[in-house]
Every structure is written in C-alpha cells, then in structure tokens.
Amino acid sequence: xxxxxxxxxxxxxxxxxxxxxxxxxxxxxxxxxxxxxxxxxxxxxxxxxxxxxxxxxxxxxxxxxxxxxxxxxxxxxxxxxxxxxxxxxxxxxxxxxxxxxxxxxxxxxxxxx
Numbered sequence: 001x002x003x004x005x006x007x008x009x010x011x012x013x014x015x016x017x018x019x020x021x022x023x024x025x026x027x028x029x030x031x032x033x034x035x036x037x038x039x040x041x042x043x044x045x046x047x048x049x050x051x052x053x054x055x056x057x058x059x060x061x062x063x064x065x066x067x068x069x070x071x072x073x074x075x076x077x078x079x080x081x082x083x084x085x086x087x088x089x090x091x092x093x094x095x096x097x098x099x100x101x102x103x104x105x106x107x108x109x110x111x112x113x
Contacts, residue, residue: 046104046107047100047104049107050100050101050103050104050106050107051096051100051103053103054096054099054100054102054103055096057099057103058099071088
C-alpha cells in the first residue's frame with residue numbers, strides 16, 4: 001500500500017547521495033564548455049577589431065600607396081620574378097600579421113602572447 005512512498009523516499013535518498021554529484025558535475029562541464037566557446041568567440045572578435053584598426057591606421061598613413069609606387073619603380077624583370085614567387089602577397093600577409101599583433105596589445109581584458 002505504501003510501496004510508492006517507499007520508492008519515492010528511496011529515489012530522493014539516491015538522488016541526494018549520488019545524483020546531486022552527477023548533476024553538479026554535468027553543470028560544471030557545461031559551464032566550462034560555454035566559457036571555452038565564449039573565450040574563442042571573444043578572441044576572434046578581438047582579432048577582427050585589431051585588424052580593422054590596423055588597416056585603417058595604415059590607410060591613414062598612405063603607406064600602401066608609397067610602397068606601391070616603390071614597387072612599380074622596379075624594372076620589369078625584377079617585377080616578373082617577384083610576381084612569380086608571389087613575394088608581394090607574402091609581404092602583405094606578414095605585415096598584416098605583425099600589425100595586427102601590435103594592435104592586439106591594446107585590446108582590453110585580453111592577453112595574447
């Protein structure tokens with residue numbers, strides 16, 4: 001007659017004895033996953049902001065126009081060799097990465113090595 005009450009009390013006792021541990025553990029695992037995803041989203045957002053700041057800064061200095069003029073002043077043979085080995089694209093990639101890293105040092109609440 002009171003089997004359901006005994007079963008219920010036994011279920012509550014089991015949950016308090018071991019189920020609460022599993023619940024708290026699962027909650028911390030979920031919280032840790034959410035924090036990791038949030039950190040990576042913040043990092044990607046910071047990289048985007050830093051790259052935008054760097055490109056606007058370089059554009060305001062007219063540095064790319066100056067470098068383009070100096071590049072075009074080279075003789076045609078040198079231009080062909082540099083274009084074949086894709087040196088301009090490589091230098092652009094390197095300079096953008098260096099500039100973005102410098103600008104990212106000014107992003108608050110972020111520590112990038």
